[in-house]
Amino acid sequence: MDEVLAWIGTLPFALAIRRSATLYIFVNAAHILSFGIIIGAILPLDLRLLGLARAVPVAVVGPYLSHAAAVGVALTIATGFCLFSVNPLEYASNPAFLTKMTLLAVGVVNAGLLHLTPQWRAAIKGGPLTLRVRLSAVLSLMIWTGAVVAGRWIGFLLE
Incomplete structure (x- = not known):
């Protein structure tokens, strides 16, 4: 691996x-702006x-914000x-970096699984917001907030 x-x-x-x-x-700034797109969506x-x-229909904002987050x-x-x-080599052994990568992966999986459900498809067609959809949203908020915190923590753990 090394x-x-x-x-x-x-x-x-x-x-x-x-x-x-x-x-x-510039690359660092682009990275921060990219993460801002994710969080902003x-x-x-x-x-x-x-x-x-x-008052804001999920059918209107759901697809748009989901696509924006995917671009981010x-x-x-x-x-x-x-x-x-x-x-x-240094980043691969940094616990904050590893935490951020794990949270990024879990966040993408959470979003991907949600988008595959009939509950999501119904919600973006104006249907009800089911418990499955709401639980995914709560999980998403925790995951992406954690990823931001872990990302900021990386620099403090570099040797």
């Missing part, structure tokens, strides 16, 4: 980011699924991999 991690550190974009403080700053969607802003996840993974590549 060989794979070391190889990641030799990729051309890893070397470019490591050699340029400016490039690192997921938080209002989850709160709506939990019953807030009832894709951008976060891409920019995060670039940042990871700068020092993969």
